[in-house]
Amino acid sequence: LLNKALVANPNAGEVYSNMGLIYRANNERREGIKSFHRALDINANDGVAAANAGAIYVAERDYGKAASVLSVAYNHGIRDAKTLNNYGVSLTAVQKFDEAASVFQAAMKEQNNNREILLNYAILLIDHMNKHKDGVEVLNRLKFIGPPSESRNRIIALENKAKAGLK
16 A cells, blocks of 8 residues: 555655554564655655654664664654653763753653663763762662663662762
């Protein structure tokens, strides 16, 4: 159906974006990226296509490209927790720490008990910004909510680093 829609209107960015979603769901990342970029070529302000492309780039750990496309999503009003978390992670990876902190704070306004956001924000605060006191507060909140079991060792390491930094 989407191919028929493209034949009828080859400049329909929404169709390319929807095709990208299908590719992404089928774990065909390369094709998904192509479709999302085609949607962005047609409409550079397509925040949804940018958010989806960014999610793929974060999954592939290509943080420079992720930060670039996720800034489009962010600047065009895409503010769901997953997109904000991806944007914060990518900004952290490209060492834009103050921007990342702002994004994580906005994400926590959307979902203040999101475990991924809390953990990634704590990593930013403790590992990258040396804001140990703030990081411990975020970790305490995460521990209160109940951290994911696969993150327990990471949380312990962050706590130890933060406590050492407070001395």
